[in-house]
Amino acid sequence: MKKEKQKKKGGKLKWILLIAVVVIIGAAAMGGGSGDDSSSGNTQTAEGNEPSTDTSSEKESQEPDVPTEYLSALTKAEQYSETMSMSKQGIYDQLVSEYGEQFSAEAAQYAIDNMEADWNANALAKAKSYSDTMYLSKQGIYDQLVSENGEKFTAEEAQYAVDNLEADYNKNALEKAKSYQESMSMSPEAIRDQLTSEYGEKFTQEEADYAIANLN
Known part of the structure; x- marks a missing residue:
């Protein structure tokens, strides 16, 4: 009887040991698996957290510095x-x-x-200023715009200006005539000659005639 009990006890002990080994192996396998997942997850996180390249900074560094x-x-x-x-x-x-x-x-x-500029518009603005404040003739304005001692616009820019300028040249001629009469006490005929002269105001004959006819 004792031998049978010892055999039964020995058998139970073997089963207990076998179950313990299985449990240990299973736990080790699970632990290893979780370790792999964690390392894999860390790798993904590291890759996901890689700093993005700043393309704008790269472009700025490639552009030459302007003094x-x-x-x-x-x-x-x-x-x-x-x-x-x-x-x-x-x-x-x-x-x-x-x-x-x-x-x-x-x-x-x-x-x-x-620079960004509309040179035609600048020439037109200058032409308007000469007409409004100095009462120049059309030819006088053109010459002033292109003169090396004047505004230095191109011929095309100056032509655009006089072609698009809204000016009353009869009025300008009259204002010039009054100026000559009041400041220089010139005769009407002398004023007429000055208004039409190539070395003077360069008004047309019709504009000069209008000015003389309307002098006081």
């Missing part, structure tokens, strides 16, 4: 265009002049090349 002097010249050029309606050549000359802005030739050229 501050060049940008200052550009600002000045735009101011001359917007407030004084100057020509391209007039602005350039003012930028480099020793009596003007004193920028380098390179900075001035950068400004001219990169």
Whole structure:
């Protein structure tokens, strides 16, 4: 009987040991699996958290730096265009002049090349100013616009201006005639000659006749 009980106890012990081994192996397998998942998850997280490349910074670094002097010249050029309606050549000359802005030739050229301006509109604005304040003739305005000692617009820009200017040249001639009469005490015939002269005001004969006919 004792031997049978010992055998039964021995059998139970073997089953207990076998079950324990199975449990340990299963736990190890589960732990290994979770470890793999975790490492895999960490890898994905690391990949997901990789810093994105800043393309704008790359572009800025690839673009050449513009010297501050060049940008200052550009600002000045735009101011001359917007407030004084100057020509391209007039602005350039003012930028480099020793009596003007004193920028380098390179900075001035950068400004001219990169500014946004409507030169036709500038020429028209200047033409209107000459008509309204100085009562110039059509030819006189054109000559002033293209003159090297004047506004320095191109011939095309000046022609656009006089073609699109709304001016009463009869009135301008009369105002000029009054000025000659009051400030220089000139005779009507002398005034007529001055109004039509190629070295004077360059009004047409009809405009000069209108002015003389309407003098007091």
